Structure formats: C-alpha cells, structure tokens
Amino acid sequence: MTAYGYIRKSVVHDAARMLSPEMQEEAIRRLASADGHADVVILSDLDISGRKGRERRPGWDELLRAVEDGVATGVYAYSLSRFARSVSQLADFFELCDKRKIRVRVDRDHIDTSTATGKLTSNILASLAQFEADVASERVKDAFAAKRARDDGWDGPGQPAYGQRPGEDVTIVLDAFRERGSYDGAARSLNEQGVPCRVRGAAWSGTVVRSIIQREAPNEVLPTSGRGAPAGKRSFRFSGLVRCSTCEARGVRVGSKASTFLTGSYNKRHGDVRYACSRARTVPHARGWVNETKLLPVVKAEAERALVSIRRMQKGTAADEAELRRLAEKRRRVLVNFEDGLYDKAERDVRLTSIAEEESKLSAVHWIKLLTMPPDIEHDDPAKVNAYLRRLFSHVEVDMSEKAYRGPSKWVPAMTFEWRDPAMRGDDEDDAA
Template sequence: MPTPASPFDTLTPRRRGKIYIRVSSTKGRDEIYSPEMQEQAARARAAQEGIEVVGVVYDLNKSGRDFAKRKIQEMIDEVRRGEYEVVLLWKWSRFGRNLRDSLNNLHELEKAGGVALSGTEPGDSHTTMGRFTRGQMLLIAELQSDQIGDSWRDTHRILLDMGLPHNGVARFGYKRVGKTYEPEPIIADALAEMYQRYVDDEPLSSAARDMANLGIRASNGEVLTSARWLTAMETGFAAGLIRKRKPGATSRRFDQWDWYPGAHPAIISRELWDAFCAKRTSSLGRNWASTKAKYSISGILRCWRCDRKMTAGADARTPPQVRFRCPGIVTRECKGVTVLLKVAEAEILEWTENRAQSLETVEDMARKAATERTRSSEIDKLQRAVADAERQLERLVELYEDDAIDRETYNRRRAMRESERSQAQIRLSELGAAETAAKRAMPPEFFKGMREAWPVISQDRRRQLIKQVVQKIVVHPGHRGDKRLEIVPF
C-alpha cells in the first residue's frame, strides 16, 4: 500500500496553521536562535506542505513559564474551535519547557484534532516511526538541556567560591569596576539610610517618598517605590554578601535564601544586616508567598490619570476597610485616585446584572466600538512598525556589505531594530488574542451564574470570573453615590 506523500493527505484540505516561536533565555542571555530564524524555517515547512499561515505567536521569554503555558493552551483551544489545524514549530522541543511538557502539549493538540510540524527536525504523529523519531529528537533536546544546566551549576559554584554574583547585571547602590563592584556615591548612602530607617520601624512608604523627593532614582530613571526598595534590600548585596537559593526552595521568599561572603565591599555593617534580617523574617506570614489573589479586583483596577495598576491597603477607619489607591500617590508622580473595595464590587455586580439581563447601554456599545477602533488603529501602527524595522534591517545589511559601517555599529543597530520589531510583534500577538476574545462574547447565562455564585465563592475565584470578561477597570474621581468605574470588557 503506497505511503501518503504528506501527513496532510489524510487531513482537511483547509491546511491552515499558526507558527509558535520561543526564544529561551540561558541564564540571562538570549540564545543564538533568533525569532527570525525560527519563523523562516517554519514558513519554509508551511510552503512545502501547502499550509496557509494565519498567524505567529511569540514567546520571547518576557513572562516566563506561565506566559508559555497560557499561549500554548490558547493555541490548542483555537485548534479545537476549528480556527486552524496545524501548529508549526522550529524544533519539537519548542512546544514545552521540558520533555514532559512537550509530549503533554503535543498529545493535547492531537486530542483537539490538530497536528504539529517541525521546520527543522523529522518526525510526525501519523506513523509509528514518525512518533519514534519525534520522541528521539525530544530526548536529545532534554539531554542537551541537562548538560547545559550541569555546566552552569559548575560555573555558579566557582563564581560563588570567588565571591562573585552568578551574572553581571547592575546592582543597586554599586557601579561595576572590572569583575567586581564598588559603592556608588550618594546612591549607596541612600541605600544604607533605608536599611536603618526600616530597622528603626519607620514606615517604608514614608522613607521611599523622602528618597524620591531627594532625586534618588533607579538606573532606568524610575522612581523607587517602597516595594522596589525592599526588593533591593533583601538581596543582602549591600552587606557584602552573595545570596543563593536554599536546596529545595520553592519560592523567592526572604527565608528561602542562604548568604555567602562576596568579593565586593559592604555598604552597611553586619550588625545592621542582622537586625534587618530579624525584622524581615518576623514579618513573614504563613501565606506570604501565596499565588492566590487576595481581592476580587487585584491587578484589574487602573488609575484614570496615569493608568497605573492600583494597589490595596487598609484605610484609617474603624473598623478598617480595604481601599485601592494609585501607587503614584506615594511617590507624588500622580495625584491619583482611590476607591473602596466594597464600592468597586457593588458597581461590578450591577454591571454583571445588566449583562445577565442582556441590558447593554448606549455607553457600553459606544465604549466597545471605541475599543475596537483603538485596537484596529494600534494593529495598523504596529504592522507599519514591523515593516519599517524590516526595511531598516535590510538597509543595515547593505551598508555593512558595502563597508559603510563597521561590524560593531552593525551589531548595535541590528540589535536595536530587532528589539523594536520583536516588541511590536509581541504586542500584535496580544492584540490578536484580545480580538479573538472579543469575538467570543460570553452569553447572558454566564453572567447569571456569576451573579448567583458571587456571595459564596472566594475573592480569588471572583477575580478569575471577572478576568474572563473584563480587560481592565478604570477608576475615575467622583462624589458619594456617583458611578466611578469604567468597566472595559473584551
């Protein structure tokens, strides 16, 4: 019996596919296989098989494992809905963070009625030998990954013995001098003062505000919030120490680290560091590292003035009530706005009730139309930016080949243009996902169920339901009784 010329001989003739591109970061450094190289190989395979490419999904290691898991699951769901049939990869190992992830994702894709193809490696899901070959490619990739991990662990061990951090990134309060670090004037003094004020039980938000008023900034020019100060202080670098995760540590919590002597000079005394550690450790609650949302609107509220995500805290009332505030109020970068949790939830429930009764107001329809226009305009702008970056990259190659620019200039400009293009492509992917979500609007039954379940479900579960139907909620100023929330649905 003759063997089919292509695995697609047994599939629907529509032959639509989406490319999935992943660029890993190897200990802080991007790998050599660029998104462009991966996309080129995947498109070549698509052309060979007669597949229409309907989109590209980029995972450029900007959001870690959760980002990749979410994007891959979205692609599997799209295949299940019949939006396309094929996922095109550069290598089989790109479809997961390890061997198990890749095999699970491939299995889920096939259960959904789809198929994956690699642009550079043999193997398929339709024949015994094809599945065997694909498995061997994944095993080889796992072996290579483990060998790289072993090499980096050895390197980190050597650096730790030398008193050096495992990477060369900037350290707040220090400047890089050769292979080590020296205290940076003014910034180092400010950091030492923050340690002392924290140990003296002074509110960190007040100290952070004072530093902002004095002009102390992060290396990128941003104002340092109290949370960012605490993050810098927790590293222990200012005490002349290098930290390393404890064996078996499952989080980045303060008590999950060990500290070792560093080769760099300390900014603060060991006594001050010990006092900081004692105070910091005593403040860690049992659920300090919980991944569950504490409130139903955590991470969803935005300030109408500056679009910052609003944060929660207790107000001065008796009994205290949860109030969300613009973080720009503390740093004095924004006049900000505040809203009580109970006020916000009441407006959200009213909005949910209207959706349950299919009561879409004129304002809602106008807002939805405006959102669609804005999204369409941004997509056009980003597509032009991608095309412009590609033209500039082609021009750079011509200039380099004509010896009009040297290699250093070429590499620097190419990196800038590729970064611009990658950022635009990532945003295009996000907008495409939002557009898809907007097309599958939830029926009134969903909102009825949400309204009925609201009183008995947890804050975290409430947030999960809100996130399914709402992009963000913009908080406006207003008087008592005014509607202050602008709910932006998908």
C-alpha cells in the first residue's frame, strides 16, 4: 500500500498564483492521513511547466510509472492544475488511474475519484478533452476555408496546383489532351515535346494529366472505360523479377510509388503471358511488352548454371565439413544424454535449438537446403517457380529499347541477371571475369 503525492511548482513567478511546495505537501499529507496513509511518497517537479510531457518532467514520469506498474494505491495533489495544463492530458491521467483502480484525491478542487461525484468529474474531463480536440480540428478547417476564399488557386495545405508555379502552363497540357483524346496519349505527347513535369526528372503519366483535366476542364473528363480487368488469381513466373532496363538507364520515373518491375498479364486472344513496361504507354519507348515464352529459355539456362555452384557447395569446404561433423556428433550426445535421463525435455530442446542455429549459420548448408530441389521452371506452378527465381536473382533487367512491333514477340531481348549471392553464379561466369 503506497500513497503518492505529486507537487509541481511552475516557472511562473507570480505571487498571486504561487503555490509553494511546502504548502502543497502539507495539503497532500493532510488528505492522505485522513485516508489512513501515514506515509506518502512525495514526487516533485520544481520550476517545470505543466505543459511539458513526461519525458521532460521526471517526477511526473515516476508517478505515471508507479500508476502503470500498479505500485501506487492512491494519488494526491493540491490542485488539478498541478497534474497537467491541458484537459486531454488530465483526462488521460484519470483514465489510467481508473483502469488500475487507483484513487485520486485533489485537495483544492475537492475531487475524489472513489466517490460518484469524483467519477462524474473525470467523465466530464474526458468529454472536455474530446471537445478541445474537435475545436482544434475545426479551427484548422476554418483557416483552410478562409485561405481558399482569399486565394482562388490555393489547393489545400500541400502543393500549389499545376500551373501556379513559374514555367508551368496548363494550356499546353489541355492542348495535348484535346489533340490526342486520351490521358496517356497526352502524357506521351508532353514527354515527346520535352515539357518538364512538376517533379524534376519524372515523366508525364496519364494519372497526372487526368488530375489536371479534372481541375481545369471538368466537363471534358473522359468516361471511365472498363479497361484494366482484375488480375484474378493467376500468378506470374517473373513478377517482381524482371525490370525495364530502358527506363532504368534513362532514370525515368513516373510518380514515386511506380514499380520499376515489368507488369505481367495474360493475353486471352493469343493465350500467352506477357510482361509490359507500364511507362511504355507514355514515355518514348520502343518495345512495349515481351512474351514470357521468349524470356523463359534464357532465365531457365541462367538458373541451371546455378546447379554447378550448388553441386560445388554440396561438397562443401573441408572446414564446413569438419564443423558439420562436430555438430552432428554434438546432437548425438545430446540425444544420448536425454535417453539416459541426464537432460530433461526442456534441456534437450534448448541444446538442439542452439545446434540447429549453428548449422544454419553455415551459409553453404543454408543454400543447399533452399536450392537442392529446383522446380521445373517451365511446367511447375508459376508461384513456386517465382519464389525460386526470386531467391536466386534480386532482379533481371530486360532491354526494352528494341524496335516496336505488333503480335507475338519475335526476338529475345537482351537480359542482365543480378544474382542475390554472387557466389551462386555459374563457373563459366567466373572464367569470363
């Protein structure tokens, strides 16, 4: 049973508002002894504002910890304003004490949370805190509304609308849109003309053009087409794996979140899987997409080269071998000791786990476990193949700068493989280096 008293003396040196620590302590002790607490732990923050958080008020921090840990059975203070200077802070404090069933008594404000009136007071505080927050957010909204009324082009607290900054011309965007009749077409045209985009180094995209049309010429906004069917459950062998080296090389980016990976899709008419660069529609670009059947043999050949390294690793170095033998022997001894009753089940499991951890640190063992059974890249479940390939490669760059064409791909594009573990590259690669 520990009672806590909290004293705070503000930095404000105003005789009328001055509450001396001695006076506060006296009030606390009087209240506590009336409740049968002969001893009170007094925590204090002197010359510290009540607006400061717990990290700046050591005494307050200690009090909160005593409440949180359930050490305190009662909290005493001279007045509410000693605890905090904002209603929301106060409400939080009362809620915390209420959860821990800790009684709070405040001398001057006649608050006692063990009574019905005291509970009512803490409820009122909670509503007041909510009110305070609502008023604050309303103030912000009002300020925005006032600013919008004064400044016609103001577009919220973020960035000014396109066309507001020097060098930006909305009419060029509108003309491109009217001429091409589509957002992507307009974006492509702007990129071809070399019109700079808002974000430096970025390229125009259909999305950006659409947002400008929506604001500048709302009655010209195109009806949403049914394009972009849901992807469904089909998974692609190369998703998150193949990147467009054409865009990579140019450093083109469209928006900050745009994926640099090619997008897989299933073409119903030709019954094939293809990968497209999402930027090919708007950025001057040659090859827009490539068939999976064209990429497959190259990726497969590259992945097979890893088998050479895997076989080499399966043999392992002499040191690895010795270490593995030592761990195997260790495991055998643990099991024998368990059989003999020297170790109980818990002891056995702790020891086996630590042995397994040591084994997993041997990278060769780790890789062999992952790669000993490569899937059939052409025929196995695409999701399984994708997982395997992504363990091998961090990504594969595909050259999309070749001549554009219609219909199925006729050429195998140039590809660059980035291995996750350089040691996994095939032996011939080492010879070439």
